[in-house]
Structures are given as structure tokens and as C-alpha cells.
Amino acid sequence: MQDKSSRDQYKRDWDTRFVSTTSTMDEDQCYYNETIAFFYNRSGKHLATGWNTVSRLVMGLGITVCIFIMLANLLVMVAIYVNRRFHFPIYYLMANLAAADFFAGLAYFYLMFNTGPNTRRLTVSTWLLRQGLIDTSLTASVANLLAIAIERHITVFRMQLHTRMSNRRVVVVIVIIWTMSIVMGAIPSVGWNCICSLKSCSNMAPLYSNSYLVFWAVFNLVTFVVMVTLYAHIFVYVRQRTMRMSRHSSGQRRNRDTMMSLLKTVAIVLGAFIICWTPGLVILLLDVFCSSCNVLTYEKFFLLLAEFNSAMNPIIYSYRDKEMSATFRQILCCQRQENVNGTVAEGSDRSASSINHTVLGGGVNHHHHQHDHSVV
Template identity: 25%
Template structure:
């Protein structure tokens, strides 16, 4: 009863890679979890996209960044995750060499684009909380367009340039030749590019983000103290307005810092592994690599859930979309913001 005899990705091809042999129950469980993640990522981000594009009230500079990030996460769930799922479970690539390269490019590009967006969202929050008087003049639609141009163009050039120039495997050619077989699609980083790619895609923008959020929190705390200990003013109305807007900004900042915290927790293990792997002669177990990669993908699943939990406007928009009220005339002009929060 040698059930575990070697299975190949392509039975009739001479140089075929071996296929992962798993029990039917473990294959079913893996496909269920991963398909669930793909569908949730797709649906969740699609709802964010529909909400922000449909409702006129949501057409703000900040939401334009959030819309673009949801588009990034949605594309990841369509173009990258389904193929990665099959590769992770079977450890086989059935879609040809060219698509392997394109898939790797899209993978790097979309993940990098996502963190660039988070970095610029933190800049937006910085002005909203630390310089609220000039926020409207500083964070304008043209400024957001520049943010978006940078968030998309740098990752595109970086990902496609790196993968198609094969700079990432210089010095690791012997290892690549040793593992080469038909049905393999892995992205190998040499020591230099393991460090460089991780810094460009994660550590540099991540550090900027953490620094900005720490600064925002100290300023927000100072504001809160000033408001609570400030002298009783005659203009109760204007003070209330200040309290309300300060409360609103700190809540929005808290939400976005949770988005950032989740991002760091999801992607940090993967990028640390990317740096370490070439220094330990690529001995990382395939299973561990896949767990960290999918933990990174799950970040795109969590983002819309975080919006749903923390943004009342998103919950209200969701109700309108799900109940079909979105098809009513004038639904795009509905008021999604509670009177005072």
C-alpha cells in the first residue's frame, strides 16, 4: 500500500516537479480556508469600492486613497491569490513560464502598492490631526493624485523590472539550476535583493508610517488634554464643534492605526523570512513560507472588515447596497453621516 509513491505535476513530462501528496481531508480543508479568504477579500473590497464610488458624500481626498487601496486588494484577490492557492496546495505551477513571471510581478507590485497607500494615508491623517486648519488646503485632490501616481508607478517599475531583469537571482544561479523542473514557480531573492526588496516594499514605508502615527498619537493626546482642561468658554457652540471634530479625527486615526498594525503583523514575518532565506542557503521549509505568504495575503481580507467595524458610514452604505436600496433614484445623495459623531 504505497499511497505515498512519488506523484508528478506533469506525469508525461521528463523533467516534471514532484507534486505534494496530501490526504483528501487536508486538501479539502486547505481549499475551503483559502477559497473562503479569496471570496471574502473579493467581496469585502468590492463593497468598499462600490460604496465610495456610488455615494457622493464619500467623495473626499482620504476616501480616494482608501478606494485605491481597496482596488489594489481586490485585484490581488482576482489575479494573484487563486493561482497562489493552487501552487501552495499542490506545490505545482500549471499555468506556464510566462504567466509565472507575470504572477510574480503582480504579487510583488500589488503588495507593495498596498503598503505605499497605507503610508500616504498616514500622511493624510498627520495633516488632519496635527494641522487641521491647513488640512483642506494641503491635502487636495491634486496632492492625492500625486500620492496615487507614486503608489502605483514605483511598485510597477520595481516589480516588473526586478523579475524580468532577473537581478534577484544573480549569485544564486546554481541553486536555481539545482531546483529547476517543469511546474515550478518560485521567486528566489539573492542576499542583496532579499534585503533591498524588503526595504523598498516594507521596511522603509513601514518605518515612515510608524513614526508618523507615534507623532499623531502624542499630538492627539495633547489636544484631548487641552480640551478637557481648557477654561469654560462663553461660546459653548464652537467649543462643542471643536470637541466633535477632534473626537472624529482621533477615532479615524485610531481606525487607520489599527489598519496599519494589522498590516505590520500580517507582512512582517514574510519580509523577515525573505531577508533571512538567502543567508541560510534557501533552507526555509516550503510549508512555513506558504503560511507567512498567506498571512500577508490575509491583510487584504482584513482591511474591509476593519472599515466595517469602525466606520458607521461604511456600515450604513453596506445596508443600502445589500438591501438593494442602491438602485433607488437619488440613493447616491443619501446622508451617511450621523448628525453628531
């Protein structure tokens, strides 16, 4: 890896040669037919020429993690599908979050085979596709987490455990999420890039415009702040309400602990996402606004951290939700879930789903919430 001073000097020398050889060219000329090396050389970003032991090890580890990500999140989607106790809008959104993580696994898998020395073989369009897939998966994850936060905020303040939103509306929300995600990922490919304005190219992403990276990073960071604010509001409200309830009835203590456990699970998912992705988004901003920061030194570490996040949610569900982990075991052991009468097949964790309906207040649709769980 080149140090910062040598990389900057290389870029200045390259710019001098570029200006001297293209002084007669139109300033608005586009470079769609140039090689990837052309853009990387201009940005000063190292472009490997061959495979070494470390790069092969990293690629092997990356592919292994990608396979785990796809299988683990596929397990979450199947669990929510086969277990009727999970057939609520909040779980459909969580299944869609698992779908976003599954898609992230595919995006990273594609990246693993088109990184290192293989980057040189990419065309402008395939490089933009490689980056666009990752952008789409991140946007889908952010949008799903925001939808979950809004859903939890609405249901808690209406003293419900599950929203009464219809399945049709959930489908509409999911369609909107993926439409927005695909659009966000495709924006650079359809024009918001630096192929026709080389001076605006990023160092970390040599074909991306600095303005797009600033927009993308700020958009996601602001969304993170909104989600944290929503959950903080929920926690304060639930704590105040349950403390008032506990003064009237000692039996409400268990309900208070249950609701706090419910909220903590999704908060952990959100927290893990923010911890894994915020460093990468911040380093994008540093790449644009801090010319003395050697961001390329840390780029690969933050990308790896972001990749691991897509594998964390199934682990969190297994640790926090007994019903979900029991369903995982049933699927992996090929056990059946429930019979027609709703009795649980052998091996399931029946007690995991017996949560009283009065978590936020007595008498709230008892008949509709008999099978609530330990995940929001």
C-alpha cells in the same frame, strides 16, 4: 515536508552532481528553458507530485477567501463612490487601498490555480508572473498606506479634517502608486533574478535572487517603520493639543474623543497590515542570512496570514465606521443613498456623519467640513 538537515544534504548532493555535469559550461549561462522542477530541486524546496486531501482542502479554502476578498473590497470601492460624504482625498486613497486588496485577491486566486502539483506545469515566465502579481499588490498596499499616513500627518498639523489637495493631485498620486507597484513587481521578470546565476537563488522563491528579496523585504520593513513613526507623532500631537483645549472648554472632550477615534481606525488598518506581513518579510531575510533556519516549514502559514490581511480592511471599516457600515447595508439592500437636496434615504445612519468641525481647533472651515466621518 523535509527536515532542515535532509534538505541541506539533498541540496549539497545536487550541487555536487550539477557541478560535475556542468564543469565545461559557461558560468554565466542562463536557464530560461529549464523546467520549474530544475530550480526547485536545486533549492531543495519540496515540489508536490499529486493532490491529496489536505492540499485540496487548502485550495478550496484559499479560493473561497479570494472570492470574499474581491467582493468585500469591491463593496468598499462602491460605497466610497456612491456616498458623497466620502468624496474627499483621504477616502479616494482608501478606495485605492481597497483596489490594491482587490488586486491581491486576484493575485492569490491565480496563485491557487498554479500551486501544489500545478506548479510543475509553469514555465519560467509564468512562475515569475505568479510571484510578480503578489509583489505588485503588496507594493500598492504599502504605498497607499504611506500616502494615507502622509496625508493624515499634513492635515492634522494644519488643523484640518480633510486635506485641500485637489482631485487632480489625488489622481496623480494614485497613478504614481500603481506605476511604482508595477515596476517593483516586474523587476524580477526583466532581469533581477537568479536564472543566470544559480548560486544566488533563494530557497523560498527558487527563481528569485537573494539580493532582490533582501532589497524588497528591507524596503517594506523600513516603510512600515516610517508609517508607525508618523502615526506615533500624530497621536502625541493630538493628545497634547486636545488636553490643552479641554482645560479651556469642557465641550472639547467630545471633539478629542472623535479625533482619537478617527486616528485609531486608520492605525488599526496599518497595524493589521504590519502584523500580517512582517512575519513573511522577516522570514525572507532569515532565508538569506540564516542557513540553519528551517524557513520552508512556516512559509505557507505566513503566506496564508498575508492573504487574510486583504480581507480585514472591509471588516475594520464595518466595525469602526458607522457611516461606512450604513452605506454597505444600503448597497446590499439596494437602497438609495441621498436625494438632490442631500437628505438621507430611509435606512441610512444619519447621525454617523454629524461630527463637529472643531476637532482640532475651532473655526476651521466649518462650511467645508459639515459631513466628516468616523474614519480618517
